[in-house]
């Protein structure tokens with residue numbers, strides 16, 4: 616026998632199952648995200664209601680929490696290389712950290728790990744009991760596949776070797792971190808697929824430039840996340856529009872509005888666009904993510920980070 620969940624009002628949303636046998640009611644409750652005090656208040660309310668039901672002489676409440684303590688991973692992908700995926704990843708991470716979140720970044724781009732450069736660090740992570748300890752830089756904890764090989768060493772890892780290295784990053788010591796941005800390798804192949812399956816991100820962001828060709832690849836990336844049941848939090852259009860530093864006129868070298876239209880067509884949110892900007896590139900190359908500064912790029916990345924968080928399940 617079961618108890619009718621509607622008895623429990625708003626708390627019914629947290630009920631996973633109810634059972635009544637030999638006058639004992641057993642309630643399984645999802646307590647994800649609740650603190651100690653809230654958990655015991657919830658337990659008290661459920662017990663009181665269940666006890667008031669006829670034929671109930673004892674109530675047992677089992678609390679479960681899905682990965683309550685673990686960080687939430689957000690994958691940033693792109694159908695192809697060079698669209699600014701790594702630049703967007705690091706700036707989202709820095710923007711989130713500035714908003715007060717405890718943020719990590721995993722640079723899983725085995726074809727061109729760039730996070731150490733973008734964050735301006737050559738520090739190597741230490742390992743404790745075979746677990747990598749992320750380095751902390753510009754308010755963000757970071758582990759990069761680039762830290763596992765000597766600088767400049769081209770990575771041509773395939774299959775199990777790539778998966779092994781990437782698993783080490785995901786299984787690093789991320790304690791104290793709430794959100795981890797995962798800078799995926801560009802493309803939609805097996806390496807990306809197995810990384811998504813292993814790290815189970817709570818959501819994914821797809822970066823695209825406005826050209827049709829890039830958008831075709833972005834669609835593939837969205838398909839890949841769909842196949843792996845990872846909700847797409849949205850598309851970010853990068854390198855959209857260029858403001859001439861001399862005359863101030865804005866032009867659209869790669870077209871405009873393509874990503875927004877593609878997002879609408881595929882039924883995924885459009886998170887916003889970033890212009891092509893020489894200063895963004897220069898600051899990035901120098902290891903100073905503009906999201907950590909004061910200019911318009913910082914505001915733009917903050918807006919994107921907020922839009923992304925708003926889509927989290």
Ligand SMILES: Nc1ncnc2c1ncn2[C@@H]1O[C@H](COP(=O)(O)OP(=O)(O)OP(=O)(O)O)[C@@H](O)[C@H]1O
Nearest residue numbers: 696697698699700701702727801854890891892896
């Ligand atoms: N909005 C932008 N304006 C100007 N330059 C940009 C912009 N976004 C990215 N770039 C520059 O484009 C280059 C490629 O960016 P990035 O490395 O982030 O791309 P990516 O998609 O991660 O590429 P890959 O995955 O192949 O490494 C970098 O030099 C970066 O500074």
